[in-house]
Amino acid sequence: MNTYQYLWRLIMNRPVLYMVNALAWTAIYLAPIAPGLVTKQFFDILSGASGLSYGVWGIIALLLGATLARMMLIVFGFITDVHTRFRMGMMLRRNLLEHVLKQPGARAIPVSPGEAISHFRDDVDQSEEAASWSVDVFGMTCFAAVSSYILIRIDAQMTLLVFLPLVLVVTAAQLATARLMSELLDSVFSNSVNLGTGLILLLAGQKMRAGTFTVGDFALFVYYLTFVTQFNSNVGKFMTYFKQMSVALDRLTFLLQGAPAKMLTIVKPLYLKKRAAGLALANTEEQAVDSADHQTEPWEEAAPQPARIDALERLEVKQLSYRFPDTGRGIENVNFNLARGSFTVVTGAIGSGKTTLVRALLGLLPKTSGDVLWNGRPVEDLGEFFVPPRSAYTAQVPRLYSDTLRNNILLGQAETDDCLRRAIHTAVMEDDVAYLPRGLDSVIGPRGVKLSGGQAQRTAAARMLVRSAELYVFDDLSSALDVETEQKLWERLFKQRGDATCLVVSHRKAALHRADHVIVMKDGRIEAVGSAEQLLQSNRTFQELWYGDELRTVES
Numbered sequence: 056m057n058t059y060q061y062l063w064r065l066i067m068n069r070p071v072l073y074m075v076n077a078l079a080w081t082a083i084y085l086a087p088i089a090p091g092l093v094t095k096q097f098f099d100i101l102s103g104a105s106g107l108s109y110g111v112w113g114i115i116a117l118l119l120g121a122t123l124a125r126m127m128l129i130v131f132g133f134i135t136d137v138h139t140r141f142r143m144g145m146m147l148r149r150n151l152l153e154h155v156l157k158q159p160g161a162r163a164i165p166v167s168p169g170e171a172i173s174h175f176r177d178d179v180d181q182s183e184e185a186a187s188w189s190v191d192v193f194g195m196t197c198f199a200a201v202s203s204y205i206l207i208r209i210d211a212q213m214t215l216l217v218f219l220p221l222v223l224v225v226t227a228a229q230l231a232t233a234r235l236m237s238e239l240l241d242s243v244f245s246n247s248v249n250l251g252t253g254l255i256l257l258l259a260g261q262k263m264r265a266g267t268f269t270v271g272d273f274a275l276f277v278y279y280l281t282f283v284t285q286f287n288s289n290v291g292k293f294m295t296y297f298k299q300m301s302v303a304l305d306r307l308t309f310l311l312q313g314a315p316a317k318m319l320t321i322v323k324p325l326y327l328k329k330r331a332a333g334l335a336l337a338n339t340e341e342q343a344v345d346s347a348d349h350q351t352e353p354w355e356e357a358a359p360q361p362a363r364i365d366a367l368e369r370l371e372v373k374q375l376s377y378r379f380p381d382t383g384r385g386i387e388n389v390n391f392n393l394a395r396g397s398f399t400v401v402t403g404a405i406g407s408g409k410t411t412l413v414r415a416l417l418g419l420l421p422k423t424s425g426d427v428l429w430n431g432r433p434v435e436d437l438g439e440f441f442v443p444p445r446s447a448y449t450a451q452v453p454r455l456y457s458d459t460l461r462n463n464i465l466l467g468q469a470e471t472d473d474c475l476r477r478a479i480h481t482a483v484m485e486d487d488v489a490y491l492p493r494g495l496d497s498v499i500g501p502r503g504v505k506l507s508g509g510q511a512q513r514t515a516a517a518r519m520l521v522r523s524a525e526l527y528v529f530d531d532l533s534s535a536l537d538v539e540t541e542q543k544l545w546e547r548l549f550k551q552r553g554d555a556t557c558l559v560v561s562h563r564k565a566a567l568h569r570a571d572h573v574i575v576m577k578d579g580r581i582e583a584v585g586s587a588e589q590l591l592q593s594n595r596t597f598q599e600l601w602y603g604d605e606l607r608t609v610e611s
């Protein structure tokens with residue numbers, strides 16, 4: 056999709072609303088034609104070049120009426136413009152977000168979250184801006200056409216001088232490279248218009264002396280020139296915005312990671328609340344889209360019933376592989392089974408593939424090959440399947456938000472019974488909550504900066520434990536915990552988990568001791584499987600990890 060097609064598809068998002076907006080702004084830009092002609096008449100009357108047809112008060116009343124009418128048009132134009140822009144921007148953000156949310160969680164965006172947010176904000180704004188200015192350019196072109204027709208009829212030579220700067224502007228904007236900033240273009244525009252004004256003054260003086268040009272004509276030229284100035288700089292602005300829109304399109308397409316750019320502009324319902332006032336037309340369009348795709352708004356539907364799930368008896372992972380496209384590293388042909396109620400620890404040296412394994416299993420990374428079977432049935436879409444109440448997951452790096460501790464843990468889930476208190480207790484957070492100035496209602500700062508590393512990890516654990524799940528997956532939960540706290544955490548978890556199944560990435564003895572099975576990873580493959588006792592006898596990697604941990608404990 057090139058930039059023209061992108062602009063066209065944005066416009067076709069709400070074609071009727073766009074047309075209403077274009078008509079409103081065309082009327083606004085054409086509005087000065089009438090007061091220009093009235094002004095000419097006024098000065099011609101004063102200088103005696105024309106007879107008195109309306110009277111001076113009549114002319115003043117006409118000017119006031121034209122100004123009032125233009126003001127009302129401008130108010131209407133702003134309303135239509137806001138509606139048009141808002142819907143374009145919402146459509147882009149909605150479609151982009153839908154795409155991102157459907158991607159495997161760990162590869163949802165190809166850039167950092169901060170960069171993605173700025174693409175969502177700035178690139179969408181740039182696109183909206185260019186689309187919105189296309190309306191102004193159309194309106195101003197209509198003004199240029201009508202005014203030049205009137206001016207040519209008065210004096211063709213002078214008209215050329217008025218419109219000469221326009222030609223310069225369009226050429227300058229066309230030649231402008233990415234490095235030529237819009238400020239520089241602006242200065243080119245205003246100076247070329249000043250030049251034009253000077254030339255008109257020089258020529259008008261001569262012609263007025265020769266009697267071929269009236270004071271009214273002069274007033275009309277100067278009056279229209281003001282609007283031609285606007286036209287010049289706005290055409291230039293549109294061209295600059297259009298170029299920026301092309302960059303914005305590239306960035307937004309990059310976020311789609313290979314998906315077709317057309318999906319950005321697919322028209323889908325926005326679920327905007329219907330307004331009592333506002334544009335009847337816009338409402339009609341909204342309703343048309345709504346009735347085509349959806350009969351009711353999501354919040355008007357009955358609350359979704361919790362998914363009926365098939366309790367986990369046995370999870371089988373067969374030949375699971377994933378390779379990172381850039382490094383070629385990852386996991387290769389991983390096979391293991393988890394029985395209901397078992398506690399399995401995945402261990403291995405740094406970079407051996409533990410995180411990649413759990414992420415590929417949960418569909419957070421798109422598996423290259425292999426199968427996952429839940430009670431013997433293959434799971435089609437791992438990312439959609441492995442969510443509460445089937446499974447809950449704590450990532451190695453907790454993702455916390457600038458909100459209260461309570462909201463960070465609940466993450467939108469309703470606070471029922473004493474689930475929150477139990478989750479906090481299992482995650483060994485009760486003392487931290489007691490010491491925080493406002494307890495669970497303390498705001499923890501951007502990314503949870505007000506919490507220590509251990510507190511942040513336990514908050515993430517509480518977030519997972521507050522959800523009841525058949526399968527709990529912990530990725531190196533204890534890396535920022537002291538040995539004593541970690542010991543407590545596993546003890547409490549063992550007491551409270553019932554027959555939930557646990558898959559834990561860890562190299563710590565507190566977890567390894569409790570494991571029914573330990574899986575040792577090396578270079579992306581399973582090197583050995585067994586109990587900690589068996590592996591201590593037979594596996595060198597495991598021995599190194601075990602004694603290395605002991606050494607670290609002694610040193611600390």
Ligand SMILES: Nc1ncnc2c1ncn2[C@@H]1O[C@H](COP(=O)(O)OP(=O)(O)OP(=O)(O)O)[C@@H](O)[C@H]1O
Pocket residue numbers: 379381382383384385403404405406407408409410411412451
């Ligand atoms: N985002 C990534 N892009 C490319 N390669 C990656 C990426 N993440 C991990 N890898 C590579 O994949 C391999 C497995 O990494 P992984 O993070 O799964 O190891 P790990 O055993 O979990 O390590 P750690 O103990 O540090 O968490 C490593 O060689 C690593 O360099």
